[in-house]
Every structure is written in C-alpha cells, then in structure tokens.
Amino acid sequence: MGRSTLTRDEVLDAAASLVKQHGPAALTMRKLAAELGTAVTSIYWHVGNRESLLDALVRRTVEEMGAIRPAGRTPADRILSVARTLRHELRERPHLIAMVHERGLTERMFLPAQQALVHEVHAAGLRGTRAADAVRAIQFQIVGFLLVERNRERAPAQSPAESELWDPVDAPHDPALARALARPADPERLFLFSVQALVRALLAPPVREVPRRAPR
Template identity: 50%
Template sequence: MRHERGAQGGRGVEAAGLSREAVLDTALRIVEARGLAALTMRGLAAELGVAATAIYWHVGNRDALIAALTDRILGDFGDLAPPSPDAREEPAERIVGIGRALRQRIAARPHAIALLHEQGRTAVMMRPAQRALAAEVAAAGLDGERAATVVRAVLHHVVGFVLLERAVERGPEPRPGPDEVWRDPDGVDPALARELGRPHDPDALFEVSLSALVRGLLAS
C-alpha cells in the first residue's frame, strides 16, 4: 500500500509539472545543507513527494544525478568577475574584488565544493577565476611566468584562507584560548600580545592580506 501511495503521489506531482530542473534544485539543496552522503534517490523522492521511479525518469541513476549536479555547480562559477566592475578601478583593486567574490562563493557552499573535489573537478571550477585574474594581471602589464605567479598566489591565498576558516569553525573550542595564551607576553611587545589575544575580524584580515599580497606582487 505504501508503494501504491508513493506511485500515485509521483504521478500527481509529475502531472503538476515535475521537471529535471526541479529535481536538480532539490538535490542540490540537500547536498548543500547536509553533504553528499545525505543524498539518496529514495530520500530525494520523499523530499519531492514522488515515487523514486519519477527521479530515475528525469535524471537517471545516482551517478547520473551527481554528474548533473557537478555541471550545475560548475556553471555557477562560470560568471565569476569583480562585483560592479568599474573601469576607473586599478587592476589591483579588481584582482582583490575577484578574490573576494571567489572566497564568498567557496565559503557559502562547502558541501558543493566538496562534491566537485570528490569528482576531480576542482581545477575546472577554478578556471573562470583564473581567466578573470589573468585578464586583470595582463591589464596591469604583466605576462608569462610573472603573471602566472600572481594568479596562482591569489588563488592559493583565497582557498587557503577559506580552508583555515572552515577548520577553525568546525574544530573544538581552543583550550587555552588566545587570551590565555597571550596573558604572559614572554618577551613579546605587551601591546602586540594584547591584540593577539583578542578576537579578530576575518573579513578585514582577508582584505588587508590579499591587498598587500597583490600590490606587492604587481610592484615587485
């Protein structure tokens, strides 16, 4: 009886217009909320209120579904560019803008990024960012090996920053905390020790560190 009700529900939703895009949208929400392990064909069907056969009809098996999700996520990175492009900005400012946008996208979708990594598509994901950075580095007058170094350094900085943030976020509460670690300066300037013991703004740190990196590389 349960199977019959599911099948009837599936036909009802299909008649109401269940589409491949709706299936992918729901599957992606599951992955982004709970990770790839939480995505099952039966669970996806339940989420949509249809029979599992309806899912197979629209997207194929789970491997085909994951391949389609991978393409969808990659497409979301295809338009990576500095927000509100302004021709009056210096290349360094636009490069920082690209890095900022990339950090925001990666940080906002950790499970989706993990899916791309598991599928061996990380390099493809980074290509739009590489192209956008390459264009700005060329506008700054760099080419060849020196230009490639700037592009790679920016990408490493952005990805490394996000990974560290993620590790801190998911890790246990530090014991002792920074305030306790730096309570005794032990030869370090007391003012510096006090600052190191206080919470910091990761957004501000990202901006100042990436800007310094970019301007230093462009000027060197």
C-alpha cells in the same frame, strides 16, 4: 499523488539543497522524492540514477562557479573583488565543491576565476611567467585561507584559548599587539588585509638591481 509538473532543474535544486545542508551521504533518491513530494520513479525519469544525479550536480556547480565578474576601478580593486567572490562561492557550497574535487574537475571549476585574474594582471602590465605566478599566488592564497578558516571553525574549543595565551602583562614590549591577538580573529578583515598586501606586492614594479662597478 505525485507532482506532474516537476522539472529537471527543480530536482537538481532540491538535490543541491540537501547536499549543502547535510553532505552527499544524505542524498538518497527516496529522501529527494519525499522532499519534492513525488515518486522515486519520477526522480529517475528526470535525472537517471544517483550517480547520474551527482554528476549533474557537479557539472552545474562547475558552471555556477564560472559566473565571476570583476568589479572596481583599478586592476587591484578588481582582483580583490574576484578574491572576495571566489571565497564566498566556495564557502557557500563546501560539500558540492568536495564532490567536484573527487571527480577531478577542480581545475576546470577554477578556470573562469583564473581567466578573470589573468585579465586583471595583464591590465596591470604583468606578462609571461610573472603574470602566471601572480595568478596562481592569488588563487592559492584564497584557497589556503579558506582551508585554514574552515579548520578553525571545525576545531574543538581550545584550552588554553587565545585570550589566555596573550596577556598584555606578559608582553610589556608591545601590549597593543597582545591585546589584539587575545581577541577573536575577524576572518573577513584578515582575508582582505592579506589579499590586498599580496596583490600590492605582486603588482609593484620589479626592483632593478644597480650593477656594481668593477674595482679599478
């Protein structure tokens, strides 16, 4: 016997869970009904057909990505917190993010994070084109890092591996560097390092060129 107290949110929760685990192709109305212990007709009553369900999941993902609240004492600290949160949220729901992209809502999804970054670069004194460039540079750094990270995770076993390519014996000029590159990369540490370096450069006061005196 099917459930009589099923809600639309429960249907969306279960659908999101299936997509997160197995991708959009695994989401069928029959499988979703079995997951919820209800009849397929009940699913249709709550969310409509499969396309309507996917649209609802995309809209909810966009709304969830809007809940990014900066934390920290300085603009640089708060920008870093936005970057860390955004990376975490994107990593948590890759299949749902792909669905958002396919439906042309990527820019809308990123808007809340952009607005948070705008607030912080303004607090740091940036305005106009320089502020806009800073916001986009940070956003592109986050997304670009995540794409590289995902590609490395999905790549087949490498032969030779990094540990074989970087032998301290072959780098006598800097054996410490060779040992470091031979170890597996720490994505979290590298992400923080790269974003912090970028933010420091973006928020630093512009260097004023001293005008040259004309020769006498």
